[in-house]
Amino acid sequence: MKEIRDNEQVKAYLSAFRIESVFNDQIVPHMSLYQFDPGESICGQGDVAQHLFVLVKGKVKIYTTSPEGKTLILSFKMPLEIIGDIEYVRDSDFINTVEAVSSVCMIGVDDHWLKKYADNDPGFLRFLLEIIARKFYIKSNSLSFNLMYPVEVRLASYILSVSFDASDDQFKGWLNSASLTDAANLIGTSYRHLNRVIRKLCLEGLIERKKGRILVRDRKGLSALAGRNLYE
Numbered sequence: 001m002k003e004i005r006d007n008e009q010v011k012a013y014l015s016a017f018r019i020e021s022v023f024n025d026q027i028v029p030h031m032s033l034y035q036f037d038p039g040e041s042i043c044g045q046g047d048v049a050q051h052l053f054v055l056v057k058g059k060v061k062i063y064t065t066s067p068e069g070k071t072l073i074l075s076f077k078m079p080l081e082i083i084g085d086i087e088y089v090r091d092s093d094f095i096n097t098v099e100a101v102s103s104v105c106m107i108g109v110d111d112h113w114l115k116k117y118a119d120n121d122p123g124f125l126r127f128l129l130e131i132i133a134r135k136f137y138i139k140s141n142s143l144s145f146n147l148m149y150p151v152e153v154r155l156a157s158y159i160l161s162v163s164f165d166a167s168d169d170q171f172k173g174w175l176n177s178a179s180l181t182d183a184a185n186l187i188g189t190s191y192r193h194l195n196r197v198i199r200k201l202c203l204e205g206l207i208e209r210k211k212g213r214i215l216v217r218d219r220k221g222l223s224a225l226a227g228r229n230l231y232e
Contacts, residue, residue: 001040003108004033010107013056017080022127023109026117031109036100038173042083045097049087051108055079058104059165063182064096073186075142076101076161082131088114089128101173102165151197154187156226159207163216175214 010031014020023031034053036042042053045065056079063073074096077083083098088111118124158175165171175183184194198214201207206222208215216222 001042002035004035006033007031009033013054013107017056019054019080019127022124024117024121024124027109027113027124030113031107034106034108036104036106038100038102038171040100040104042098042100042104042106043094045094047094049084049092049094050111051084052088052111052114053083054107055081055083056105056107059101059161059171060098060104061101061161062096062098070185071182073182075138078165082128084111085128085131086135089132101162102171151187151189151193152201153226154189155183155194155197155201156206156222157228158183158187159214159216160219160222160226164219174216177209177212177214 007029010028010033011020013033014023014028034042036058042060043049055077059076059078060081060083061073061076063071065071083106084094086092087094114124162175163173165173180194180198181191184191187194189197198207198209201222202209204221206216206218206225208217
């Protein structure tokens, strides 16, 4: 993680996403930019939540870990997204782990300054309400998606989420074969059936399994199969 104190760039991002009115003039001076490399942890499940983060560039994945050490990927997020909103409202530790998929830039502000200057700010509180409500709406759609669509469609959507970032044309990721159990858990199928579907998509020329990685060979075809990507 790299912290950058650049108030003008912070203001530029807030303006670009039209949220400059959400954070009042007393809050903005206490905001910093935080940069994360692919694979770097932004916050860990159970960590003390001390910052509210605004995702302004890149893609992150959110996952939870059971007491037995099993992980379940919950979703992928792109700008504009808030990390730490529920924790701020509940005054609790981080519920899930958030990890950078591509190069990520976030605006961060310490909870201390939010409680001092924004706790009674109607604009800020309404913004939090809208963000949290949207998350519940997306989660509801995601549950329906897993129930209504075949495994091929869900897998195509998941691979696209891992492999590409709409805000960064240079980013080309892949699905690690070692993480297929996590993928099966998210998609809602067995590890064995997931492997059968992977072989089918390989035969159709959509993906390629090579050296422990699953790579996209035909992005257009895979996108057509996925239809719409509900994991993001």
